[in-house]
Amino acid sequence: MRNRRQSAVSACARRSLLLTAPAHCLLTMSATHTNIILIGFMGSGKSSIGKHVAQMLRFQFVDTDALIVERNGMPIAQLFALHGEDHFRGLETNALESCRELTRSVLATGGGVVLREKNRPLLRELGFVVQLTASEDVIYERVSRNRKRPLLHTTNPRATVHEMFTARQPLYDAVAQFTVNTTQLDHRAAAEVIIEAARVEFGW
Ligand code: S3P
Numbered sequence: 001m002r003n004r005r006q007s008a009v010s011a012c013a014r015r016s017l018l019l020t021a022p023a024h025c026l027l028t029m030s031a032t033h034t035n036i037i038l039i040g041f042m043g044s045g046k047s048s049i050g051k052h053v054a055q056m057l058r059f060q061f062v063d064t065d066a067l068i069v070e071r072n073g074m075p076i077a078q079l080f081a082l083h084g085e086d087h088f089r090g091l092e093t094n095a096l097e098s099c100r101e102l103t104r105s106v107l108a109t110g111g112g113v114v115l116r117e118k119n120r121p122l123l124r125e126l127g128f129v130v131q132l133t134a135s136e137d138v139i140y141e142r143v144s145r146n147r148k149r150p151l152l153h154t155t156n157p158r159a160t161v162h163e164m165f166t167a168r169q170p171l172y173d174a175v176a177q178f179t180v181n182t183t184q185l186d187h188r189a190a191a192e193v194i195i196e197a198a199r200v201e202f203g204w
Contacts, residue, residue: 035099035127036106036198039114039172041165042149043142044132045182045190046108052191054106057198063108064095071095076110080150089116096122112151114171123175128201130194131176134183136165177201 036053038046047063054061065076068091072079079088092110096119099107107126113119123129134142140161143152154160173179178197182190198204 034103034105034202036194037123037127037129038106038108038132038194039123039129039175040111040132041134041139041168041172042111042152043139044111044134045142045187046111046132049132049182049187049190049194050106050108052187053194056191056195057104057106060102060105061108062099062102062105064092064099064113065108065110067095067098068092075148077148077150077153085151092116093119093122096126099126102126111168114168114175120171120175124177128198129175129177130197131172131179132190133172133179133181136162138183139165 036050036059038050038053040046047065050063051061053059068079068088069075072091074082076088079091089112092113093116096109096113099105105127109123113123140158143149143161144157147153151164152160178194178201180190180193180197185193
């Protein structure tokens with residue numbers, strides 16, 4: 001609630017700035033303030049819900065994992081296998097940095113994007129940061145549906161989910177300006193909640 005109220009105030013402040021800013025500033029401001037950035041654990045629904053949000057707002061949908069796959073010509077699991085996680089994290093930061101010019105976009109990020117310290121202020125700079133969460137059991141059920149996620153190729157993926165979930169939660173909480181629990185929501189309902197929060201944030 002506190003976040004929403006603070007966001008509403010900052011949206012008003014931005015609106016009044018927009019009215020008085022010189023033209024060259026308007027470009028920069030709109031580029032940094034009209035994106036919705038989705039963060040959260042694997043399986044929290046960032047890509048599927050993000051596509052709904054983008055479609056409903058007529059925004060562009062961008063996925064940092066998809067950018068990495070496209071730019072490197074191979075799936076994430078293969079990138080991890082060939083070059084390791086550290087290399088992947090570098091590619092992830094590059095992908096995020098390449099999104100600085102985006103506007104009117106919904107950006108879905110990989111679940112580990114909050115791990116690198118330098119990514120955290122960058123996420124905030126890119127737009128309104130929304131965290132998607134779900135219960136650990138639901139997350140596990142969702143991520144078990146395919147084997148695309150190399151970090152879960154362990155002998156006990158359920159325990160791995162628990163460890164990673166516990167370690168990362170404080171990082172998501174620190175970066176997020178708004179949180180939506182998707183455990184009981186279908187994609188459209190979750191998208192509507194996000195859009196409502198964005199309306200408050202951006203003063204639409
Ligand atoms: C990762 C999450 C994945 C992908 C990579 C690493 C993580 O993205 O970036 O497998 O560290 O949590 P999703 O969150 O879209 O599954």
